Amino acid sequence: MAKRSGTVGFSKYRKHPAALSVILFLGLIVTSGVYTLGANAANEYARSSVDAAAIMNDPASIDAGKRLFATGCATCHGLNAQGNSDGPTLIGVGAASVHFQVSSGRMPMASPGAQVMRKKPQYTEEQTLQLAAYVASLSPGPEIPTAAQLNWAGADLAEGAELFRANCAQCHSFSGRGGALTEGKYAPSLMIATPQQIYEAMITGPQAMPIFNDQTLNLEEKHGIIAYIEYLKDSPNPGGFELGRYGPVTEGLFLWTIGMGALLMVAIWIGVKAK
Ligand code: HEC
Numbered sequence: 001m002a003k004r005s006g007t008v009g010f011s012k013y014r015k016h017p018a019a020l021s022v023i024l025f026l027g028l029i030v031t032s033g034v035y036t037l038g039a040n041a042a043n044e045y046a047r048s049s050v051d052a053a054a055i056m057n058d059p060a061s062i063d064a065g066k067r068l069f070a071t072g073c074a075t076c077h078g079l080n081a082q083g084n085s086d087g088p089t090l091i092g093v094g095a096a097s098v099h100f101q102v103s104s105g106r107m108p109m110a111s112p113g114a115q116v117m118r119k120k121p122q123y124t125e126e127q128t129l130q131l132a133a134y135v136a137s138l139s140p141g142p143e144i145p146t147a148a149q150l151n152w153a154g155a156d157l158a159e160g161a162e163l164f165r166a167n168c169a170q171c172h173s174f175s176g177r178g179g180a181l182t183e184g185k186y187a188p189s190l191m192i193a194t195p196q197q198i199y200e201a202m203i204t205g206p207q208a209m210p211i212f213n214d215q216t217l218n219l220e221e222k223h224g225i226i227a228y229i230e231y232l233k234d235s236p237n238p239g240g241f242e243l244g245r246y247g248p249v250t251e252g253l254f255l256w257t258i259g260m261g262a263l264l265m266v267a268i269w270i271g272v273k274a275k
């Protein structure tokens with residue numbers, strides 16, 4: 001009974017002369033809203049790293065980092081990060097290397113093996129930055145990327161794709177899903193690395209990975225590569241159904257067209273039923 005009266009109630013509105021325009025208007029809002037959301041996602045990460053600079057230069061944070069280091073890292077890296085038989089020196093590796101290693105859960109290392117594994121991070125973002133501040137205070141090295149360095153909105157996706165194929169694909173594969181290297185080592189999948197970790201991996205070159213400093217790949221080129229990896233993350237089935245890899249703008253337009261098409265069908269259906 002309830003269902004029936006619901007239908008009656010709806011058809012009352014369906015016949016209203018304004019119904020078509022209202023639906024079209026709502027449809028426009030929804031589809032353009034979805035598109036804008038996608039376009040703004042690129043700036044999300046830039047915002048999350050705003051206070052990194054403050055922590056880097058704060059003596060209290062450096063002190064907190066020193067204490068965390070003494071309990072969690074010194075057994076392998078030495079009390080003053082000078083290194084010992086269980087771990088290399090960290091003098092000069094820079095804040096970016098510490099942030100990359102600790103935020104990806106590689107450090108503190110759990111067990112020796114062919115390769116340090118990515119795992120669940122053991123420290124909060126704030127503690128990670130404190131550790132980074134401490135190590136950076138010993139000797140300068142590659143710094144944590146700034147919000148501006150991580151803002152790749154407007155990057156050239158086509159150029160990024162080309163640079164990725166030329167510089168990264170031989171180890172991480174064309175789809176970014178990773179691949180085997182020699183001696184039991186491997187280049188991991190890039191699908192869970194955050195844009196900040198991608199940037200930090202490029203400027204610090206962990207393990208067998210080469211360093212891509214600003215002479216090798218300038219800021220714009222790094223942005224292109226980050227944009228392309230983010231794009232790869234969004235294409236779940238490389239080689240399957242996708243829009244010829246033309247990028248987010250095309251996909252947004254595609255979504256918009258499909259959304260509008262579907263709503264037009266609904267509008268026409270309502271119009272026909274109303275007669
Ligand atoms: C069980 C021993 C162990 C512990 C504990 C450990 N590390 Fe390491 N760490 C290593 C080894 C071994 C390497 C070299 C791994 C490799 O082959 O890249 C390393 C590498 C690193 C690197 C990369 C250095 C470079 O050249 O870029 C950083 C940064 C680092 N560790 C930071 C830390 C921090 C911070 C902690 C504490 C939270 C920590 N480690 C705890 C053993 C350890």
Ligand code: HEC
Pocket residue numbers: 104106115116117118164167168169170171172181185186187188189190191192193197198199201202206207208209210212225
């Ligand atoms: C010679 C092989 C090689 C090349 C070329 C290379 N990488 Fe790597 N990459 C590695 C290896 C090996 C690791 C794992 C390091 C570790 O576990 O400490 C790695 C790790 C990474 C990670 C960390 C992934 C994660 O989720 O933890 C990122 C991000 C990354 N590489 C990005 C890149 C980008 C971008 C390029 C091109 C500009 C590139 N790599 C080129 C070998 C390579």
